[in-house]
Amino acid sequence: MALDQVVYRRYAPPPSARGIVEHLWVVRLPDGAVEREVLLPDGHGLVSVAIGTAGVHIDPLTQVRTPDAGGVRGLADRAFVREQHGPSVRLGAQLDPVALARMGVHAAAHEPVALSAVLGGEVEGECATALDQGRDADAAAFLGATLAAHAVPAPVGSPLEALTPVLRSVVEQRGLVRASDLARHADLAVGVLHREVVQTLGITPEAFLAAVRFSAFVRDAVGPGPVRPQDALAVLQWYLRAGYPPREVERFTGLGHVELRRLEEGIAAALGVAA
Numbered sequence: 468m469a470l471d472q473v474v475y476r477r478y479a480p481p482p483s484a485r486g487i488v489e490h491l492w493v494v495r496l497p498d499g500a501v502e503r504e505v506l507l508p509d510g511h512g513l514v515s516v517a518i519g520t521a522g523v524h525i526d527p528l529t530q531v532r533t534p535d536a537g538g539v540r541g542l543a544d545r546a547f548v549r550e551q552h553g554p555s556v557r558l559g560a561q562l563d564p565v566a567l568a569r570m571g572v573h574a575a576a577h578e579p580v581a582l583s584a585v586l587g588g589e590v591e592g593e594c595a596t597a598l599d600q601g602r603d604a605d606a607a608a609f610l611g612a613t614l615a616a617h618a619v620p621a622p623v624g625s626p627l628e629a630l631t632p633v634l635r636s637v638v639e640q641r642g643l644v645r646a647s648d649l650a651r652h653a654d655l656a657v658g659v660l661h662r663e664v665v666q667t668l669g670i671t672p673e674a675f676l677a678a679v680r681f682s683a684f685v686r687d688a689v690g691p692g693p694v695r696p697q698d699a700l701a702v703l704q705w706y707l708r709a710g711y712p713p714r715e716v717e718r719f720t721g722l723g724h725v726e727l728r729r730l731e732e733g734i735a736a737a738l739g740v741a742a
Contacts, residue, residue, distance in 0.1 A: 487611075494557045496556070558607060593606075
């Protein structure tokens with residue numbers, strides 16, 4: 468079953484969650500349906516609650532499949548294919564780049580932290596109950612407010628306070644800046660910037676910039692919402708066949724020509740089609 472048969476609803480965060488949560492969403496998949504999407508490394512952490520059949524993450528570079536039952540994930544440094552069989556409902560919160568750091572959470576992108584370890588044992592159950600009853604907006608508002616309640620302001624004068632507007636500006640500028648520009652903007656030495664970004668996001672400044680560039684490159688072509696693997700694959704194939712110079716390829720997609728080709732082949736393999 469294609470993504471156009473999936474019910475996708477997007478919600479604004481409650482006022483208390485602004486600056487912590489960028490937006491929330493609910494995806495409903497009926498019994499017997501199969502959904503595949505590309506998860507973009509877009510510079511944000513993710514919190515999700517899943518009920519029903521558990522999904523699977525497929526690493527396009529290795530074809531390794533790992534279960535996805537929700538939780539708290541840090542920033543991904545590369546794209547993944549997600550496969551979901553119905554019936555299922557997923558509630559998600561896309562976080563501000565520094566939200567996890569403000570909650571004191573250090574979550575790797577590919578090793579999710581249990582939601583109960585971050586927000587307590589009752590939150591997942593409350594959200595699941597609301598989703599079960601079809602109260603999607605209530606579930607989204609509750610998750611957003613709970614995330615806001617667990618975040619603390621960055622200490623005045625701290626590197627985290629200096630990084631907050633810088634990392635947001637990277638997303639706004641589609642990652643088309645250099646790490647040295649970030650250091651200058653934050654008024655931090657390059658070495659200090661590197662250390663603080665790694666501690667805040669779990670990846671290096673260069674990897675953060677590359678991830679944001681790639682996500683912006685794909686989003687320009689496919690728009691908001693879930694990303695169909697076929698659409699992402701078509702974007703990569705078109706760009707690779709256009710014959711742009713290697714330096715331009717890396718500058719605008721965040722990946723070198725060889726890396727982009729490997730990703731194209733990996734997504735095609737995950738879909739069972741020829742690249």
